[in-house]
Amino acid sequence: MMMLAAKRHAELVEQIRKLDQAYYEEAQPLVSDQEYDRLYRELLDLEEAHPQFRTPDSPSQRVGGSPLAHFTTVAHAIPMQSLENTFSASGLEAFVDRIQKSLEGEKLAFVVEPKIDGVAVSIRYEKGKFVQGLTRGDGEKGDDITANLRTIKNLPLEIKNKAEVLEVRGEVYYPSAAFEKLNRQREAAGEATFANPRNAAAGTLKQLDSRLVAKRPLAIVLYGPGELRGVNCTTQEEWLKLIENAGLPVPKQVWFCKSKTELFKAIQELDLIRGKFAYDTDGAVVKLNEWRLRNAIGTTPKAPRWAIAYKYPPEQIVTILKGMTPQVGRTGAITPVAELDPVRLAGTTVSRATLHNFEEIMRKDIRPTDHVTIEKAGEIIPAIVNAVIEARTGNETIIELQKACPVCGTEPIRDGIFLRCPNPSCPAQTRRRLEHFAQRGAMDIDGMGESLVGQLVDADLVKDPADLYHLTLEQLAGLERMAEKSAQNVLDGIEDSKKADLWRLIFGLGILHVGAGAARALATHFGSLDKLESATEEQLCAVRDIGGVVAKSIIAWFANEENREMVRRLRQAGLNMKSLQAPIRIGGTLLAGKTFVLTGTLSEPREDVKERIIAAGGKVASSVSKKTDYVVTGENAGSKLADAQKLGITILNEKQLAELAES
Numbered sequence: 001m002m003m004l005a006a007k008r009h010a011e012l013v014e015q016i017r018k019l020d021q022a023y024y025e026e027a028q029p030l031v032s033d034q035e036y037d038r039l040y041r042e043l044l045d046l047e048e049a050h051p052q053f054r055t056p057d058s059p060s061q062r063v064g065g066s067p068l069a070h071f072t073t074v075a076h077a078i079p080m081q082s083l084e085n086t087f088s089a090s091g092l093e094a095f096v097d098r099i100q101k102s103l104e105g106e107k108l109a110f111v112v113e114p115k116i117d118g119v120a121v122s123i124r125y126e127k128g129k130f131v132q133g134l135t136r137g138d139g140e141k142g143d144d145i146t147a148n149l150r151t152i153k154n155l156p157l158e159i160k161n162k163a164e165v166l167e168v169r170g171e172v173y174y175p176s177a178a179f180e181k182l183n184r185q186r187e188a189a190g191e192a193t194f195a196n197p198r199n200a201a202a203g204t205l206k207q208l209d210s211r212l213v214a215k216r217p218l219a220i221v222l223y224g225p226g227e228l229r230g231v232n233c234t235t236q237e238e239w240l241k242l243i244e245n246a247g248l249p250v251p252k253q254v255w256f257c258k259s260k261t262e263l264f265k266a267i268q269e270l271d272l273i274r275g276k277f278a279y280d281t282d283g284a285v286v287k288l289n290e291w292r293l294r295n296a297i298g299t300t301p302k303a304p305r306w307a308i309a310y311k312y313p314p315e316q317i318v319t320i321l322k323g324m325t326p327q328v329g330r331t332g333a334i335t336p337v338a339e340l341d342p343v344r345l346a347g348t349t350v351s352r353a354t355l356h357n358f359e360e361i362m363r364k365d366i367r368p369t370d371h372v373t374i375e376k377a378g379e380i381i382p383a384i385v386n387a388v389i390e391a392r393t394g395n396e397t398i399i400e401l402q403k404a405c406p407v408c409g410t411e412p413i414r415d416g417i418f419l420r421c422p423n424p425s426c427p428a429q430t431r432r433r434l435e436h437f438a439q440r441g442a443m444d445i446d447g448m449g450e451s452l453v454g455q456l457v458d459a460d461l462v463k464d465p466a467d468l469y470h471l472t473l474e475q476l477a478g479l480e481r482m483a484e485k486s487a488q489n490v491l492d493g494i495e496d497s498k499k500a501d502l503w504r505l506i507f508g509l510g511i512l513h514v515g516a517g518a519a520r521a522l523a524t525h526f527g528s529l530d531k532l533e534s535a536t537e538e539q540l541c542a543v544r545d546i547g548g549v550v551a552k553s554i555i556a557w558f559a560n561e562e563n564r565e566m567v568r569r570l571r572q573a574g575l576n577m578k579s580l581q582a583p584i585r586i587g588g589t590l591l592a593g594k595t596f597v598l599t600g601t602l603s604e605p606r607e608d609v610k611e612r613i614i615a616a617g618g619k620v621a622s623s624v625s626k627k628t629d630y631v632v633t634g635e636n637a638g639s640k641l642a643d644a645q646k647l648g649i650t651i652l653n654e655k656q657l658a659e660l661a662e663s
Helices: 002-024 033-049 089-102 176-188 197-205 210-214 236-245 260-276 291-297 358-364 427-438 450-458 473-477 484-497 502-508 516-526 529-533 537-541 548-559 561-572 606-615 639-647 654-662
Strands: 073-075 110-116 119-126 129-135 141-143 165-173 219-229 255-257 281-288 307-311 316-328 334-345 348-354 371-377 381-387 413-415 418-420 595-599 619-621 630-633 650-653
Touching (some): 089 281, 110 260, 119 219, 165 197, 176 197, 197 210, 334 371, 334 381, 334 418, 348 371, 358 381, 502 516, 529 548, 529 561, 537 548, 595 639, 606 619, 630 639
Parallel strands (some): 595 630
Antiparallel strands (some): 073 141, 119 165, 316 334, 316 371
């Protein structure tokens, strides 16, 4: 009897895995939902009667566990970079020519993969077992969503490859057919529908209760390497075969090309068949096949030089403009949003589109009740391309400039092509400024999302960022859907943000034209907010990446009495107002223009070392190339160390780095 039960269990496991593969990877369900549920219940009953059959990789082990209080942020062993984009054949040709010029004399081969419109994640296996999964986050660190990823049915919890570390990157997606079903169910239940499958996937992965995630049919496809130990691989072609043989889901169709002609043919073929995939695609990813050549050509701070995303021309469709709703951003810019007769476009229902600014409305001569051509810019944001003039009846009226802020009623001012609400106390601006201040790229306040910010502003508890530091547990716990434990977590996040480095505070203040890069440069140059506040235009223009427009904007911001008062209150609340990182010096000079690569496990967080190098004017790249000046090594240094040795690059351990910093 036991042997029969074990045999039936093995049959069910194999059958359910095949059904999952057909549903998630091939978009071709083999049985009805009822039949799938029957088989799944039979599996559960068998494992209930015989607990020894319940292995970690059984389909039954996808139900999720107890809710988490919050996600833990974890540093990536190797940064997760994004890709540069091109939208034209000439741009792709220039990319190939640029690589060939950099790698003169080398024979190039490329890989073409579908660009999957999902949520980027990194999956880590140790000795064949799934141990951790992270979101991309800011590229340097991401959220630990291991519990949620364990519920994805086509992601193996154990693989055949037993390497010490096998980290693989890919995309979590919501299968197209399942997405349509989800939205129909939500609509019938009177709930808001998701804008597109990517939003549905992202929203699902953000759930703190993995049992809820398990109820949604997310799937995953994997294609890129992360940290590897005990893995012997030299090309993307070898890599894809290696992870597929390990049991991991890979792109169903990939092209290997040895010439421009083959490359363009592959991109055309992909465009013809991509509509048949289980996931949405918006382009093709072109990569160098040989990893040796990838290392030689290196990366920029944001993206690899050896890969590019070719975006297909966006789909267009005609619909009717029903009206226009103005929205107010954190800087007071009033952006008109088109309200459209709902229409299907690139796999989703579109009912709103951006009009960018009022000058564009006039330039394109767009009028209410017009038939308009819309497209998804980059297949993400719907935008109006033009009005269909020949469809007009003659009764259309011209859209006039906004005469008052739609939120606070203040008369707007012209600022170049934009209209701005000049009232800094405008509730809409307050919300956007608070969201900007609290975001991960700025002060990184855990739990301070759009919904909570909206409640705080509506309840008149917060008018500017300084008010956040005077919130009480009683005030937060009294808000809708905010339990005492959640409220305490938010307060803890607010308290932790007081220790943030100066550049984060400068960026979080939301000074017009001051992005994260400019904020870093300002923090490095002046060292304290006091010195920045009193800087002259000439002193500001002497800072790397700061020009006259940005300098004038900084001076105007600090000249505002309300802004100065807010800074005073932030200082009083105990926020850090100085650059935390002492500049690293080598030979007594700052690291301006020097490029570093970090490898191995360091004794302090990699992010801290990187911040110190950047603060001193240096750069940190993710791979070794001829342009690398120094490689800093920790324990278990990998292939980057070998690459540095081959290229004759100076190698430093942490002790040597510390000694040089003191010189």
